[in-house]
Amino acid sequence: MSEIDALKSEIRAFADARDWEIFHTPKNLSMAVSGEAGELVSEFQWLTPEESMKERLSAEKLKDIKMEIADVALYLFRLADVLDVDLAEVMREKMKINETRF
Amino acid sequence: MSEIDALKSEIRAFADARDWEIFHTPKNLSMAVSGEAGELVSEFQWLTPEESMKERLSAEKLKDIKMEIADVALYLFRLADVLDVDLAEVMREKMKINETRF
Amino acid sequence: MSEIDALKSEIRAFADARDWEIFHTPKNLSMAVSGEAGELVSEFQWLTPEESMKERLSAEKLKDIKMEIADVALYLFRLADVLDVDLAEVMREKMKINETRF
Amino acid sequence: MSEIDALKSEIRAFADARDWEIFHTPKNLSMAVSGEAGELVSEFQWLTPEESMKERLSAEKLKDIKMEIADVALYLFRLADVLDVDLAEVMREKMKINETRF
Secondary structure (H helix, E strand, O other): OOHHHHHHHHHHHHHHHOOOHHHHOHHHHHHHHHHHHHHHHHHHOOOOOOOOOHHHOOHHHHHHHHHHHHHHHHHHHHHHHHOOOOHHHHHHHHHHHHHHHO | OOHHHHHHHHHHHHHHHOOOHHHHOHHHHHHHHHHHHHHHHHHHOOOOOOOOOHHHOOHHHHHHHHHHHHHHHHHHHHHHHHOOOOHHHHHHHHHHHHHHHO | OOHHHHHHHHHHHHHHHOOOHHHHOHHHHHHHHHHHHHHHHHHHOOOOOOOOOHHHOOHHHHHHHHHHHHHHHHHHHHHHHHOOOOHHHHHHHHHHHHHHHO | OOHHHHHHHHHHHHHHHOOOHHHHOHHHHHHHHHHHHHHHHHHHOOOOOOOOOHHHOOHHHHHHHHHHHHHHHHHHHHHHHHOOOOHHHHHHHHHHHHHHHO
16 A cells, blocks of 8 residues: 555544544535645744744744644545545646646 | 655655745745645535535546645645655654544 | 625625525635635745835736735625624724733 | 724734734735634534524634634735725725626
8 A cells, every 4th residue: 555545544544433524525624624724824924934944943833833734634635535536646647737837 | 765755756856947946945835835725625615515525526626626636735745845844754643643632 | 884884785785696605604605715815825925025015016916916805805704794793893802802912 | 084994004003013024024914814714714614504604603603703704804904904905995896807707
């Protein structure tokens, strides 16, 4: 099993164990992705671009950011799972499209 | 190399080839994640939860959604890369935290 | 009628004329606010903070930004309207809370 | 002074009193709008469209939602202020554009 598929199946097990209907609805999952992305952007909103670089972030701040990245990723992987989306495939497809655009 | 690391390095090569400073700043990348998450949520905003299920989506709509998922993922993986974040690790760490919470 | 109430009622008339169920559901309206906020943040994502200042923006860029600000405002006012929220009142209430916080 | 201008000037006074540079940069303000919109959408993510209607919300939930609406509005009005955007004008302009579109 690929690394991404392994993660998807761990998240699925987590959702199933809690019988979370909410974890199965693409509409709700898209809201969760967006909500967590909002928390992620909040972490950076008062930093200058320079201050946002890894070497300038405090250990504590970096930890907070990591947790927000994880939250976005968890819901995004779950959304990909419920929609049967092969994440690696669509990412590579989109990069190919971008290559011709930029 | 893990699947996620492979994807990160492909995105990095894409950014480096275009000498995109913007692709290297966590602040800007967090904005890109948030912007793409906004486009993703827009795809679902006028659907009922039921209409958002995979079997109810048209092929065209599903394709649009896939491209938005890919966009969020590309910027999120890039952000993880510039901050040296092990995505699989933080996702598993966050799931463990959530297990005790829920 | 206050200026904000006048705007709310114009947006309501717009929605009613089109019999838009979607325009009446707080859940969907919150998604629309979030989606439009994503487009707004996208306008600024590759600018430095300095480049984002009014005097540095091109007329065309400023026009695009204005339209995105309008979109967020339209859905936000509509959401306030369907939830019977007095926007001016809650803004002043929140400022008071913030005053004690900061 | 119009109601919206009065609110803008109160927010400006709040920012000036704290000498918040961050409150003056459109890039940062767009991130704050997006971050708060993320918190707003989070309030609704696990509700069905029906449960999100005013009459179904608990007093406590409605209060939380009001505070999130206020946060989005505060940053949006501040952004309009620093960019010299007449909010009522652009909202009406955008509605006119939408009228021809829908």
